[in-house]
Amino acid sequence: MNRVGIIGIGHGVFGRRSDATVQELAFEAFRAAMQDAGIDRDALDASVIGSVPEYHKQRSLAGVVQEYLGLVPRPTWLTEVACASGSAAIRTGWMGIKSGLHDVVAVIGCQKMTELSTPEILALMGRVGEVQWESGFGTTFPAYYALFARRHMHEFGTSRENLLQVAVKNHHYGAKNPMALFRKEITLEKALASEEVATPFQVYDCCANADGAACVILASEEKATELSDKPVWLDGMGCASASMSVLRRPSLTGLPSAQQASSMAYEMAGVTADDIKVADVHDCFTVAEIMAYEDLGFCPKGESGRFIEEKQSYIGGKVAVNVDGGLKAKGHPIGATGVSMTVEIAKQLRGEAGERQVPDADVGLTHNVGGIGQYCFVQVLKKD
């Protein structure tokens, strides 16, 4: 067998980081991961950077990060698939090791989103959809997920409260995560009183932009065993795409890319949805987590409203979901998010998650979605 192990994890504080450049944010996470792995830079063969270029003034980001981290002249490259860029970076690092080309690879997800002015953000916001047939009608990112939400509510009776129960849960756990942007609980009443964004969504249905970075050090099975006494194994790597346009999706109540990517990851890892004890899923909007419960097989199609109502995704329920606060409370520095998820699940499997530790966590999952499901990456991680 030829597994790929995670031997080091590092995570910076997410938030409005007006104290740092993107490469300085990357360094925080990289240093933490290298210290965690207990190795120095001589051990690294290559690096992969996950980030979304249009938010940065610096063009061709991999170069400046590579230089600042002191990793020149090793190979490096950037991966970009919108909000799933971090998981794409992990996937290509994993592929590099699996192919035998590299033994140890540093994967850094990093993003600075607050460099742009409000007009620049508003202009970018108008081009998130398919620009030829959809953006001319003023569509926005929350609007697309709102379209999914309205259809899910119509077909399955998912309630307005069910959507916001996801936000309440994620803020509950985010309050316990020192790396999170929002570290306070919210109530359903407060969420229901927040401003409208795109109906049925209000402010509390939406995650917030943030700056931040996260890093994992990946190694071949041989190197991981030699260098680490607590490697976590990346045994299932699923990835799939779906149409750019919502007009060409088979259904508007789930993400086909997530369904396919999770099937692949479960099969590769030799597990089923029932084996997953802890998961980080892509809750960019409340309905995204609702759909993820179904797309990942945590509950049957149409029953996710009841699933959250019954607190099945809390610690102590069927599967603990986003007990780091999720994108909702942790913040969503888009290029860093996928790597942050992997860091969190590795921490859980190592039993180091403190007061948000899921008991007996031996198999975990990450679900990182790009755009409105055009890309989905699912990882299954194992302790043994």
Next chain:
Amino acid sequence: MFKWFGKVNFTPFTKVTDFARHLKDGYFMGSRCKECGTTSFPPRADCEECMSPDFEFVEVTGKATLNTYTKIVAAPTGFDEVAPYIVGVVDLEEGGRALAWFGETIAEDEIEIGMELQIVPQIFDEIEDIKVYYSLEKPGTTWSKVEGGGAA
């Protein structure tokens, strides 16, 4: 001419550029592959099925059923003065989907998933340049060039 399509247009150059001219003349068009006959809305120049580059425009009835909708309150650049606006995704009778604004024939409280709708070509008459789009209206609503104003 595709630059005519949409309040804000990001893709002025395309092989299906005549779509916007047809829309200005009051015709809502999809595409049909001349090789295998596969039809598509939105129209596309290259056949999804057989990969042929030969296509023609065919009129679509615009009869549609509402699949889902949202009222956009927080609007992007170029849309702030029309916000809030309601966007619907409809399933077309002939297959395919379209995304469009609700027009003046339907009140907000009448909107319901599953309702029958008619897609109607429209011209922005408050904008000096030619700007065309299509909207979701009550079945039976027809396009009226006169109301479109001076976009000749």
